[in-house]
Amino acid sequence: MSEYPLRDGMRRAPSTPGPHAGYMPGFGNDFETEALDGALPQGMNSPQKCNYGLYGEQLSGTAFTAHIPERTWCYRIRPSVKHSARYSRIDLPLWRSAPDIHADVTSLGQYRWDPIEAGAQDLTWLTGMRTMTTAGDVNTQVGMASHVYLVTQSMVDEYFYSADSELLVVPQQGRLRFYTELGVLDVAPQEIAIIPRGLVYRVEVLAGPCRGFVCENYGQKFELPARGPIGANAMANPRDFKASVAAFEDREVASTLTIKWCGQFHETKINQSPLDVVAWHGNYAPYKYDLRTYCPVGAILFDHPDPSIFTVLSAPSGQEGTANIDFVLFRDRWMVAEDTFRPPWYHKNIMSELMGNIYGQYDAKPNGFVPGGMSLHNMMLPHGPDQVAFDKASNANLGPEKLENTMSFMFETRFPQHLTKFAAETAPLQDDYIDCWDSIEKKFDGTAGVK
Numbered sequence: 059m060s061e062y063p064l065r066d067g068m069r070r071a072p073s074t075p076g077p078h079a080g081y082m083p084g085f086g087n088d089f090e091t092e093a094l095d096g097a098l099p100q101g102m103n104s105p106q107k108c109n110y111g112l113y114g115e116q117l118s119g120t121a122f123t124a125h126i127p128e129r130t131w132c133y134r135i136r137p138s139v140k141h142s143a144r145y146s147r148i149d150l151p152l153w154r155s156a157p158d159i160h161a162d163v164t165s166l167g168q169y170r171w172d173p174i175e176a177g178a179q180d181l182t183w184l185t186g187m188r189t190m191t192t193a194g195d196v197n198t199q200v201g202m203a204s205h206v207y208l209v210t211q212s213m214v215d216e217y218f219y220s221a222d223s224e225l226l227v228v229p230q231q232g233r234l235r236f237y238t239e240l241g242v243l244d245v246a247p248q249e250i251a252i253i254p255r256g257l258v259y260r261v262e263v264l265a266g267p268c269r270g271f272v273c274e275n276y277g278q279k280f281e282l283p284a285r286g287p288i289g290a291n292a293m294a295n296p297r298d299f300k301a302s303v304a305a306f307e308d309r310e311v312a313s314t315l316t317i318k319w320c321g322q323f324h325e326t327k328i329n330q331s332p333l334d335v336v337a338w339h340g341n342y343a344p345y346k347y348d349l350r351t352y353c354p355v356g357a358i359l360f361d362h363p364d365p366s367i368f369t370v371l372s373a374p375s376g377q378e379g380t381a382n383i384d385f386v387l388f389r390d391r392w393m394v395a396e397d398t399f400r401p402p403w404y405h406k407n408i409m410s411e412l413m414g415n416i417y418g419q420y421d422a423k424p425n426g427f428v429p430g431g432m433s434l435h436n437m438m439l440p441h442g443p444d445q446v447a448f449d450k451a452s453n454a455n456l457g458p459e460k461l462e463n464t465m466s467f468m469f470e471t472r473f474p475q476h477l478t479k480f481a482a483e484t485a486p487l488q489d490d491y492i493d494c495w496d497s498i499e500k501k502f503d504g505t506a507g508v509k
């Protein structure tokens with residue numbers, strides 16, 4: 059279990075000790091968990107009266123008629139509909155939704171940003187969210203947004219859910235705790251968390267200040283990618299994903315609940331904590347994953363394969379093989395390819411590539427792409443190793459080499475990503491980024507012959 063005590067009065071389901079303490083292992087499993095003995099009805103979902111005077115409520119994350127429906131049955135102290143005020147619109151001007159396209163902002167280009175700093179401001183999960191790019195359309199549930207979060211303060215009697223999106227959270231600095239309706243997730247750098255659409259939570263700072271990246275997925279949920287010829291093992295293994303166990307509080311304190319809905323934010327008042335689910339069962343749940351358990355496969359003789367071999371999670375778009383979002387991890391690994399230019403090649407891609415550096419140095423960009431920083435190589439715009447990386451890799455001694463001190467990721471989407479005004483005007487954009495290719499020289503010599 060976590061070294062940090064839960065908020066006073068919160069009770070959590072027991073779980074087996076060991077590496078999964080506080081969590082249940084597996085991806086997309088049908089879980090069941092109860093924080094009070096006998097709170098979960100057995101053999102049925104809707105008894106006439108639930109034990110302990112609980113209310114049964116279903117949270118559906120897929121359409122009722124989905125091929126494999128994802129839903130969770132919650133047994134809670136009060137149904138979610140019991141809040142005490144109508145919804146009223148509020149403004150969170152830096153959390154944007156697609157389409158967020160401005161005539162005076164150009165997204166066509168290669169962009170890179172230094173890390174964004176929180177400064178002296180007090181920022182929560184809601185006020186500290188800074189949208190960098192948006193793609194697709196939140197209203198038709200296609201596309202995504204990328205954000206940087208800067209969090210210095212815990213939400214106390216303040217709760218949130220997004221009806222628009224599933225959130226993939228990639229911490230880069232500090233430690234956060236997500237207290238959700240379905241239990242508690244603690245996440246630190248080199249881990250990720252997935253918060254499903256519609257799930258209520260609040261975010262506490264365990265060690266601040268906190269910074270990280272968020273991919274807001276408007277479309278179909280993230281899945282494990284098709285493995286094809288790789289077979290049943292390696293890449294992200296299902297048992298390394300960890301869902302929360304039930305945890306609830308019976309807390310009667312005036313609170314606010316903010317909802318993100320069609321790109322708007324609305325607030326309602328609630329006289330109790332909505333984190334009152336005593337028991338649940340189902341396959342729609344928040345989970346976390348330790349990126350250090352990702353087992354990379356790669357080139358063991360020659361050439362540099364497409365980065366799809368490093369896909370951790372993929373959110374389908376409806377068009378087979380063309381993801382709404384691929385979440386791709388570039389972690390430490392051995393490089394052994396013979397007679398090969400080993401870093402990423404120069405390329406243009408129909409998918410749009412938003413990258414973030416979690417720690418260390420990325421092989422194609424030894425300088426300038428720093429931990430906490432981001433870059434964007436948009437649809438069909440050329441990019442690749444900078445001049446320093448090209449020269450080094452073209453002349454390197456090609457023995458087995460361990461690429462160490464490196465962890466970066468990519469949110470890759472089939473849609474063009476549009477810069478927000480914040481990304482274009484406020485965030486620390488590197489004006490000289492494209493100069494990193496400037497000194498690439500002509501080497502062509504038509505008389506040199508073949509090697």
Ligand SMILES: O=C(O)Cc1cc(O)ccc1O
Binds near residue numbers: 363402405411435442
């Ligand atoms: O552009 C990048 O650095 C990301 C990337 C990495 C890689 O190994 C191959 C293709 C690709 O887009």
Ligand SMILES: [Fe+2]
Binds near residue numbers: 407411435441
């Ligand atoms: Fe790329």
